[in-house]
Amino acid sequence: MDKSTSPIGLFDSGIGGTSIWKEIHSLLPGENTIYLADSKNAPYGQKTKEEIIALSCKNTEYLLEKNCKLIVVACNTATTNAIKELREKYDVPFIGIEPAIKPAAIHTKTNAIGILATKGTLSSELFNKTISGFTGINVVEQVGYNLVSLIEEGKLESDAIKELLQKYLAPMIEANVDYLVLGCSHYPYLVPQIKEILPPHVKIIDSGEAVAKQTKKVLEADSMLNVSGLKTETLFYTNANPAVLKEILGNKYTVEQKDF
Incomplete structure (x- = not known):
């Protein structure tokens, strides 16, 4: 099945991963993207490994329901604590983010x-x-x-x-x-x-540029780059007050508040 026009999914413990999203969007403007801000559960950095894995699985499952072809764990804490378990559990490429x-x-x-x-x-x-x-x-x-x-x-x-x-x-x-x-x-x-x-x-x-390059490399290797030339869609979801996320994006994009 051709997944090339399916979106790239990203999640973070809030708004921070938009710094990663900006790098990916800049390098791959032809890709559809869905960004998940789990601000209700921020910060992840003070949680146990088990809690971080559970939240990462929850976010991944939400993005897979949206038919994402690749998932970027746009959070250092989630990557360093949960990416091994995510790769073992789900049949989708994951890109992690580690300190440079x-x-x-x-x-x-x-x-x-x-x-x-x-x-x-x-x-x-x-x-x-x-x-x-x-x-x-x-x-x-x-x-x-x-x-x-x-x-x-x-x-x-x-x-x-x-x-x-x-x-x-x-x-x-x-x-x-x-x-x-x-x-x-x-x-x-x-x-x-x-x-x-x-x-x-x-x-x-920081790791933003390296993550964007790795995302492109994996999509190319799996023949999943979106080369359709169709108008792209960028969706932002948050489970908390959307005001801060809107402000950080410069009010250019629609931010939907969802319970996930």
Whole structure:
């Protein structure tokens, strides 16, 4: 069965994965997409592995009901805790999102890199396996407590966010990091505030572009790229107040509130 015109599905513990969606939409404008913001259950980073797996399965099943041909787990916490189980359970390609540690570790000149992520990502088996491959590099890990909650509340420009970022980034500046890895799909929305705090030579990297490229690669390999030339459709669903999601998308797209 030709699935090429079927949509790409994405889910996240809220609005953050739209940073991934933007990269995919930019690289693959001919694809239909469905984005699921599980904001009612955000943040995932403070939940148990079992809870994260259960929520990821719930989101996946909703997207499969919508006939999605490929699912992007646009959440670091869900990827690092649940993607193995998702791949075993469902017969659909999954693209995960992991912190971009490798490019930072390869290119660092100071032998010190920072990573800002959720507790769920930093404590996961997959993250620790990845990081163990880079010996001799000082990796300054920091849990971004409360950042996701504040972003979900639409408080991107708040003093509370700025104060937390100053606190979280101070040990990284002290350690002379030259790369900061953003290990949560919500955090790219904090880049302007982060740049105000970090020294100008520190490079900030996230996984969005790499995820988009991998999505394209998998679709090509499975002959599922949409080459129909038909008008595309982008659907956004949230199970919480849609106002913040609408604002982050620039009010260009319709956001439907659904119970899932």
